[in-house]
Amino acid sequence: MNWISDWALPKISGLFKREVPENLWHKCPACEQMIFRRDLEAALHVCPHCGHHMRISAVRRLECTLDPGFSRIELPRAPADPLRFRDQRRYTERLKEAQAKSAMDDAVAVAHGTIEGQRAVVAAMEFAFMGGSMGAGVGEAIVTAAKLAVLQDAPLIVFTASGGARMQEGAISLMQMPRTVIATRLVKEAGLPFIVVMCDPTTGGVTASFAMLGDIHIAEPGALIGFAGARVIEQTVREKLPEGFQRAEYLLEHGILDLVVKRSEMRATLARVIGLLRVPLVEAATAPAAEVPALPAPEEPTEQPAQA
Ligand SMILES: [Zn+2]
Helix, strand or coil, X not given: CCXXXXXXXXHHHHHHCCCCCCXXXXXXXXXXXXXXXHHHHHCCCEXXXXXXXXXXXXXXXXXXXXXXXXXXXXXXXCCCCCCCCECCCEHHHHHHHHHHXXXXXXXXXXXXXXXXXXXXXXXXXXXXXXXXXXXXXXXXXXXXHHHHHHHHXXXXXXXXXXXXXXXXXXXXXXXXXXXXXXXXXXXXXXXXXXXXXXXXXXXXXXXXXXHHCCCEEEECCCCEECCCCHHHHHHHHCCCCCCCCCEHHXXXXXXXXXXXXXXXXXXXXXXXXXXHHHHHHHHHHHHHHHCCCCCHHHHHHHHHHHHC
């Protein structure tokens, strides 16, 4: 009737309207229980009811693995759409969409820093970016991470999450398999540990290249790890596949993995593994220079004849 009730009040209430976030609750895909999003975030996206490990972003992975203060590095740009590929849509369109959605240039984020005080270079794959598929950009990122590890004399840790090759890059995608294999060789030739943490899912060309070449193979519980899909294998071999086939626990039992580690224990486990692999090397390298008091005694007699 009057302008206050008809016009001013709705405007004012509109201004002060509290926005209720739509995604306050999250449904666990395994047990279908509802989880408060803040609790889920605090539990590193592991279901508090059934322990199901949900997929997390590459950036979140870096945050929950490395100590605060780590630096993410800028990755070299690979040629976008080298084949000018188009299916229902242009590959460049799909790329732009994925980049906007994930705020990443491609499906890998690389950072260097420390894990519970142990230096490390960490590369994490982003499954939400076109299924974590490996094109030239991903290959470039793994090569860069490996070179950085060598430069910094630090172990390389790669969290894999990928559907395999990036179809839109054809043969160029397949060439990333030998490229990444050579990258892992660089790390090994420098005497540095290369640790692979397989996350759900690790399949196709990534499994068939650098993911299976780690010194230590760790996986998250329940992660799907394999080359071809179970249905394709079943149709080819015409046999019913065993329960839990291609899951982390099955692969641990069959010797493909060294450890299956809960997300909440991943940081501490990685720090412990790096410590075990690195301490003897560090001691050997620094002992003569750093630990002066312990060593001179046996050395002196051998030096005296030389001086005389
Ligand atoms: Zn659950």
